Each structure stands twice: as C-alpha cells, then as structure tokens.
Amino acid sequence: VIHWYMQKEGEAPKRLLFISGGKVTTESGFQANRYMVERSSVQKRCVLTIKDVISDDAATYYCAYWDPHLWNTWVKYFGMGTKLIVSEKRSSPPANSEILQKKHVNQIMYVCLIEKFYPEVIRVTWTDDEKEVTDNVVKGDAWQSTKEDEYSVASWLTVPAENEDKKYYCKYEHEEEKVSLPTQGIF
DSSP: OEEEEEEOTTSOOEEEEEEETTEEEEOTTSOGGGEEEEEETTTTEEEEEESSOOGGGOEEEEEEEEEEOGGGOEEEEEOOOEEEOOOSSOOBOOSEEEEEEEEOSSEEEEEEEEEEEBSSOOEEEEEOSSSEEOTTEEEOOOEEOSSTTOEEEEEEEEEEGGGTTSOOEEEEEETTEEEEEEOTTOO
C-alpha cells in the first residue's frame, strides 16, 4: 500500500489518497478525477499526477508506505517530498553564483553563494573529484532577496587545511539549469 500526503505551508500533512492492489482510494474532500497514480514495483517508483492544477494545490507532496519491522511492529517510511509551487511568474535561473573562501590556521571554509533565482526550489551538493561530500556541509534555507520573487541560498563546506590543493565542486540543480562550480584556483 502506497499513501500520498499533501502538506500546505504551516499545516499538518493530510492524506490525499492511497493505492492498494491497483485500486486508488481518494480521501473525502479531494476530487478523485484530478489525481492519477502510476506504480512500478520493478523501478520501486510511484508517481502522482495532478490534472488541472490550481493555486490551492500548492503544497509539498509525500509518498509513504508501511514496512514490517521487528516484533510485529510496523514503521511508516516517508519520501523526501516534492514541493509544488503554483505561480504565473516564469522561472528564472540564478543571476549569480560564486564560491567564497576563508582560510584559517587548520581549516578552509568554502561558501557557495547562489543568488536571484525563482522559484526557491534548488538542490545544492558538494563533491570532490570522485563522490558527493556530506561531512562538514551546511546548507542554509533559501531567503527572499529584496526584490520580490527572487531567492538566494548559501552552502558551506569546511575541510582540513592540508586539503587546500584538492578540488571541490559546489553543484546546484534548479529547474532552469544545472551548474558545477570548482573551488580550486580561487586563492
């Protein structure tokens, strides 16, 4: 059984529907004919499609499922969520992105600053030449710039000073573009 939840800003999540044995059951208060669910057990994917999107659909949507656990208990697992923004404004990629650095005695801090984009949904990751770096990484929340409907975000990576010759990349994915910024050569 796969469940879909809708969570509006500042509210508790509400179950929208669930799919069991190929049958979709929509909770009362929601129009069943607007929601379509496709489930693929092979790909371990479940896709929710909303027809005729309206501004009231703006929310974060989560899929969830129950999994049997130890001693006859069950655990409900939730997906990371997908934020749906309903707007008449066109999306725009970041106007500026750069890596700033500060060298201390025993460490280096890189700050990846990504400015003036819309909508505010953006994924920022750090990588070295081989893989994603997750230790000593902090990602701030997107903030609204002084101009309405433009957002900025920053992410910090701290590494030991002996890694100063190692190249790191700040990668961001926005619906308008994907960019990878290198750290090496900024000293």
